Amino acid sequence: MAQHFLLSSQAKTLTLAKVARMSAEEAYDTFRLIRWVKTAGEPVCPICGGVECYTFTTRKLFKCKACQKQFSVTSGTIFASRKLPIRDYLLAIAIFVNGAKGYAALQLSRDLGVAYQTAFVLSHKLREAVAAEQMVKEQLSGHVEVDGAYFGGHVRPENRKEDRKDRRRAENQTGKRRVVVVMRERQGRTMPLVFKSEAVSVPVIFNHVRHDATVYADEATHWDALHARFLTKRINHQEAYSTDEACTNQAESFFSRLRRAEIGIHHHISGKYLSAYASEMAWREDNRRISNGEQYLATTAAALNHPVSRIWKGYWQRQKSQQGI
Template sequence: MAGTGEKGPGRGPGAGQHFLLSAAARRLSLAMVARLSDDDAQAIFRNIRWCDTRGEPVCPRCGCAAVYEHRSRRIFSCKACEKQFSVTSGTIFHARKLALRDILLAIAIFANSAKGHSALHLSRDLNVQYKTAFVLAHKIREALGTEMDGLTASGEVHVDGAYFGGYVKPANWKENRRDRRLLKNQNGKRRVVIVMREVDGRTLPFVVRHEAHAVPILEQRIKPGSTVHADEARSWDPLHYGGLDVRRINHQEAYSDGDACTNQAESFFSRIRRAEIGMHHHIAGPYLHAYAHEMAWREDARRIDNGTQVLIMGLSALTHPPSWTWKGYWQRARRKPSPSEGHHP
């Protein structure tokens, strides 16, 4: 069935059809969003952010519900603290310049792209600068990924790692080429994405420099008594002494032996590799974790219709505080951070 497996309904012309090809996966189209007026977009954002009060605004500063709406502008004023605010104040879209309809359209475009959506493509879709689309896409990624940080895995957990970035182009002449496997011939940008994926559960990735560095984190974030499936890499040997039931599979012999496999983790890496090859082309660097979180969310939401995905993305963004990383990103990149701001990777 659509919510539980690969196939669609068992009756009618859609029998045996993949969920993503079925009508159940399509609940929202870009044409529907593009036809919305600014008032319609405002109403949708109000209903998403203040769903507990059925769209009635609540002051983000003091939590007071005694609020009146300005007629000349789409802002509100709190009667208690006299603070003016909009539907995006205090959220990851704080201090926005784009119209709400454009932001809603960006979320819908983001949700409809099964393998991710590049910033260049988004800039053309919205007719905005590349910088604007780049920051907007990363704000959505941060809103989706923040809730994954610190979550623990339990039950049957598939663990694996995959390296990204750090490609060193070989020299033209054979006599000038070096062994790129040696540390001295690498550029230091190579990172590994580690994933903990529960069977029929959540996908939780994080990024470290080397696969062996992930063991202490895995021991903290996987609940004791869980069954961990890992491959034959020696990096996972210490997991046997951490109170976990560890099962190993040797991929040189088979991918599954009936007792252990890492197929759930491999499925996640297949998605992120496809995004790297076909969409983003370069996802390494300081924001590799953001792309990993995005692909983990897409993997978990692959059986949810696109209309619901838009609502989930909107709710995540409108309940997320302003982003230190992406608020004023391009302006901050041209100056040194003040001592109070500290350093952010």
């Protein structure tokens, strides 16, 4: 029997001990090399793109000769206005990618010795960075599987049988339940999107999948509209999960990973952040056959190439002001 990739030595090329033992200077040099890889670590102004810069000897800052602006190795990135040491960010990234089914913010806060709020925002910043890499502009092509699954909006049943209501009916729902619709190329990319229902996702699928692709879906009636645009093959799950003609097993594999993250790692995913968690799981699913060292470098590069987050910068300060605290 062949060994699973995650159990092989090829999957483990990075250890947390190696990152934790980095000196402050080694961590700083690593950030420089990953951020400015095209110039071999030489600074490039994030404001005007100038490559001629002064280097301060007393502080780790640069000054652009063209626009005269000062910047650091994290300026203009998702780590802008940082408060933690650079080594802690590298360690957080290594911990994040090692979580095959995701990583809880509470556990990350204990690992790094920081407040839960800090770990929560840092985790979401990393999700935003990898999601930007995941949501490519090119349309999906080839053989594309389409399916949807509902998450969140749990309605707790009443204790006594006579007090219980049919939780499947719309009037007994909380309004928080959302469906994740995934479009997944076979042996290719995974693109998840969040909607209130599967039916409203059809026009979006038209925009994200090439018209010459072959689409696979189940027998839900709202997927009937796919026949007007694509060569569509359907599978009736009441009869079989897979046939020679069609299956949606790759889409179901993605939902399995997301469901395990929700139940086993995070225990609860808020509807407004469901898209972030879905994009993270899509990234993990697409990169499950590369080593953790490659995942670490890819995530660090994505974070250092991603602009300042307009959602997560000052998140807790905005929450407090909205609550009048």
